[in-house]
Amino acid sequence: MKALIKDNPVRGATFTDRPIPQIGDNDLLVRVKAAAICGTDIHIYQWNEYAASRIKLPLLFGHEYAAEVVEVGKNVANFKKGDRVAAETHVPCSHCYQCTTGLQHVCQDMKILGVHMDGAFSEYSILPAVCAWKLDSSISYEIGSTMEPFGIGVHALSKTKPAGKKVIIFGCGPIGIYAQMVAKLSGAEYVIGVDVTTERLDLARKMGTDIVLNAKKVDVVEEVNKITKGFGTDIVVEITGNKGVLNDATKTLRRGGDIVLVGLFSGPVEWDLVNNVIYKEANVYGVTGRIMWDTWWSAQSMLLSGKMDVSPVITHRFDLKDYDRAFQLAESASTGKIIFNI
Ligand SMILES: [Zn+2]
Numbered sequence: 001m002k003a004l005i006k007d008n009p010v011r012g013a014t015f016t017d018r019p020i021p022q023i024g025d026n027d028l029l030v031r032v033k034a035a036a037i038c039g040t041d042i043h044i045y046q047w048n049e050y051a052a053s054r055i056k057l058p059l060l061f062g063h064e065y066a067a068e069v070v071e072v073g074k075n076v077a078n079f080k081k082g083d084r085v086a087a088e089t090h091v092p093c094s095h096c097y098q099c100t101t102g103l104q105h106v107c108q109d110m111k112i113l114g115v116h117m118d119g120a121f122s123e124y125s126i127l128p129a130v131c132a133w134k135l136d137s138s139i140s141y142e143i144g145s146t147m148e149p150f151g152i153g154v155h156a157l158s159k160t161k162p163a164g165k166k167v168i169i170f171g172c173g174p175i176g177i178y179a180q181m182v183a184k185l186s187g188a189e190y191v192i193g194v195d196v197t198t199e200r201l202d203l204a205r206k207m208g209t210d211i212v213l214n215a216k217k218v219d220v221v222e223e224v225n226k227i228t229k230g231f232g233t234d235i236v237v238e239i240t241g242n243k244g245v246l247n248d249a250t251k252t253l254r255r256g257g258d259i260v261l262v263g264l265f266s267g268p269v270e271w272d273l274v275n276n277v278i279y280k281e282a283n284v285y286g287v288t289g290r291i292m293w294d295t296w297w298s299a300q301s302m303l304l305s306g307k308m309d310v311s312p313v314i315t316h317r318f319d320l321k322d323y324d325r326a327f328q329l330a331e332s333a334s335t336g337k338i339i340f341n342i
């Protein structure tokens, strides 16, 4: 099969032939149809510190995908050949405290597809059955491949009650835009999206975000103060993972408001807790991945409701062999989702 492999500890990847993998008793062998590029894949492609400290080479990377089941492990009862599936990328151990109390997504011994084990920038992939989500027949493989990042947006907003609230979301990459769409669908009074690239702010506005702010051009704290007439926002969602953003993000929050932290910072962060959290009695939530399968049910319902069309968030499509161009574009941080049709 054709596969995109990270085999050298330098920038780049190798597009090559590989044998179709052998599944275990609890796995599915799937024919990959669409796979999306995620920030983690960019780290792996660039081979920065984040990748070097986590990844054993060689690795078949890529983890956000949708596929068709072609073979079923002998212990797997609930899937059959021909099923259409999307992948939950957090692979739980199924035995630890978290896994046995409904918190599989924060499993103590969690593995991640395409990071700790081979992923899906390839024609075939092994999907542990515990991570397979049956795609509704009306959801395309392309949209299926984005349900994982879409789910992060759904999970982030699920910590709060956005109806009738002023919501600000820092970051207008795909997850940020998904979160903004979820906040709108959930009845927010208005949603403010913040980013530093015009392309992403334009996309956010196109997808229904009420107000977009370019943090390179305006003082966001001042601007939000004007927009909310000094009231502040009720809900802040931080998706940039940019250390410089966090204090300003919380300065926009009203006292007693909610802040949801989603973006991954590249190390410890200096945060004025006294003024931004304690005196404000802010509710702080950390969010990672998606609740299995609560978030997936909600995500599917939102997609099936007919009230939101996430397809324009996919802005570019490539063949797997054109991976270099796809990754260079992804590095620009000015696009929506980039998909490989495989
Ligand atoms: Zn990802």
Ligand SMILES: [Zn+2]
Binding pocket: 092, 093, 094, 095, 096, 097, 098, 099, 104, 107, 108, 109, 110
């Ligand atoms: Zn576990």
